[in-house]
Structure formats: C-alpha cells, structure tokens
Amino acid sequence: MTHQIVLLPGLLCDDAVWADQRGALGALGDCFVPDYGMRDSLGAMAELVLESVSGDHLLVAGHSMGGRVALEVFRRAPERVAGLALLDTGYTPRAAGEAGESERAQRLRLLELARTEGMRAMGNAWAPGMVNAERHDSAVYEAVLDMIERSTPDKFAAQIRALLDRPDATALLGEIECPTMIVCGRDDQWSPLARHEEMHAQIRDSKLRVIERSGHMCTMEQPNDVTAVLVEWARWASGL
Known part of the structure; x- marks a missing residue:
C-alpha cells in the first residue's frame, strides 16, 4: 500500500524545514509540503492539504503551527489519516484574559517590526528563542533567518491570525487511534516538553x-535524529 507523506511546515517556514527528512521519507512514500499562501485559519490550511493530496492513507507530520494543522486535518478527515507525527507543537487555544492578550501583543509587536524594518530584522529578534543557544552563530541559525526572510509581512499577518484564533484540540486527542509519534526538542522554549508529555498521555498508544x-x-537543528524518528514512525504507520 502506497502512502502519501504530508509534511506540514510551521509559522513562516517553508519546505526547507523538512529538507533533511524528505530524502529518507521519500523512500517510504510520496512527500508533499504545502504552501499555505494567504490562508488565515488553521482550518483553511487543513482544507488546502486535504484538497491537494489524494488517497485515504495519509501519513501527516506537522512541525510547530503545522502540528496544529495536522490535528485539523485529522478533525476533518480521520478516515484518511493513517498516521500522525506532531513535532514541537501544541493543542490548546489561546489563553483567556491577561495571558492571551499578552500573546496577542507579543505577536503583533513582531509583525510591526517585520513591517517597519523587514522580515530578517524581525527574525533576528524572534529566532534566538527558537533554536538551542549554542547554535546562535551557526549555519542552522542563518538558514532559519533565510527562511523567515523568504516570507512576507502579509503572510506573517495571516498566520498570526490563524494562531491567535486557533481552535481547541483537547477533546480531539482522545479520538486519535492511528499510530502517532510525538516529538520535542529537549530545550524547546516555545512548545515545552511538558506539553508534549500531556499529548502523549492523552493520545492512545502514542x-x-x-x-x-x-x-x-528540531528538524533543522538535529536533522539526523529527527529523520530516524520519522522513519520509525512512517514504518510503524505503514505496517512495515
């Protein structure tokens, strides 16, 4: 049985975020990385994915915002999803009250910086918290900045809207029965390990x-380790 492997990038990411994984995964199925365009909701991004790929045996991996899109793909078409991989992501909605308003303000400050000083300047303010501190002067760090710079403030604004209005996927976790791999960088400050331990506890047999x-x-910082985990997942979900 041939599986389509869907690799979903996160906020301001493109296919470069999966560059090191595509070769190995391509030996197990056809890989597809979407461009969300100007879609400004996670649901619309999920619908794009489902319209873009054929077949009923999808292996869906999502990193960061892409993990939330993966959950929305499952919400809409669980019968088409043969496996899920959720990397450095989350499942809860934006918090109510002061915490939620703080998140909104933080994201909008970054958007304003992108509009006034450019995407790379915004990336220089944002990216230090995105990668392990020991890599702040590395080729990986520059590759992250390059990826951010390839995007635009308008696309950033659309994706910020999608994240601020993100749906609650808590109840959905208990409905997932397909092989599910949960992956997290040990030092992830944005999507901490504790959140992934919660998902692991709630998704049966994950x-x-x-x-x-x-x-x-993680896909760029430790590409070999992540590739090994995703190959393990793809083989598990494919029954190999």
Whole structure:
C-alpha cells in the first residue's frame, strides 16, 4: 500500500524545514509540503492539504503551527489519516484574559517590526528563542533567518491570525487511534516538553521521542535524529 507523506511546515517556514527528512521519507512514500499562501485559519490550511493530496492513507507530520494543522486535518478527515507525527507543537487555544492578550501583543509587536524594518530584522529578534543557544552563530541559525526572510509581512499577518484564533484540540486527542509519534526538542522554549508529555498521555498508544540538544527547530537543528524518528514512525504507520 502506497502512502502519501504530508509534511506540514510551521509559522513562516517553508519546505526547507523538512529538507533533511524528505530524502529518507521519500523512500517510504510520496512527500508533499504545502504552501499555505494567504490562508488565515488553521482550518483553511487543513482544507488546502486535504484538497491537494489524494488517497485515504495519509501519513501527516506537522512541525510547530503545522502540528496544529495536522490535528485539523485529522478533525476533518480521520478516515484518511493513517498516521500522525506532531513535532514541537501544541493543542490548546489561546489563553483567556491577561495571558492571551499578552500573546496577542507579543505577536503583533513582531509583525510591526517585520513591517517597519523587514522580515530578517524581525527574525533576528524572534529566532534566538527558537533554536538551542549554542547554535546562535551557526549555519542552522542563518538558514532559519533565510527562511523567515523568504516570507512576507502579509503572510506573517495571516498566520498570526490563524494562531491567535486557533481552535481547541483537547477533546480531539482522545479520538486519535492511528499510530502517532510525538516529538520535542529537549530545550524547546516555545512548545515545552511538558506539553508534549500531556499529548502523549492523552493520545492512545502514542510514542514520545525527545530530541537532545535541540530547541524548537528540531528538524533543522538535529536533522539526523529527527529523520530516524520519522522513519520509525512512517514504518510503524505503514505496517512495515
């Protein structure tokens, strides 16, 4: 049985975030990485994915915002999803009250910086918290900045709207029965390990893998380790 492997990028990410995984996963199925365009809701992004791929045996992996899109894909078409991989992501809605308003303000400050000083300047303010501190002068860090710079303030604004209005996927976790791999960088400050341990506890028979010496951008920071985990997941979900 041939599986389509869907690789969902996160906020301001493109196919470069999966570049090191596509080769190995391509030996197990056809890989597809969407461009969300100007879609400004996670649901619309999920619908784009479902319209873009054929077949009923999808292996869906999502990183960061892409993990939330993966959950929305499952919400809409659970019968088409043969496996899920959720990397450095979350499942709860924006918090109510002061915490939620603080998140909104923080994201809008970054958007204003992108509009006034450019995407790379915004990336220089944002990216230090996205990767392990030991990589702040590395080629990986520059690759993250390059990826951010390839995007635009308008696309950033659309994706911020999608995240601020993100749906609650808590109840959905208990409905997931397909092989599910949960992956998190040990040093992820944006989507901490504790959140992934919660998902692992709520998704039946899921597996949790921690990527050492990695922050939020685990697919780029520790590509070999993440590739090994995703190959393990794809083979598990494919019954190999």
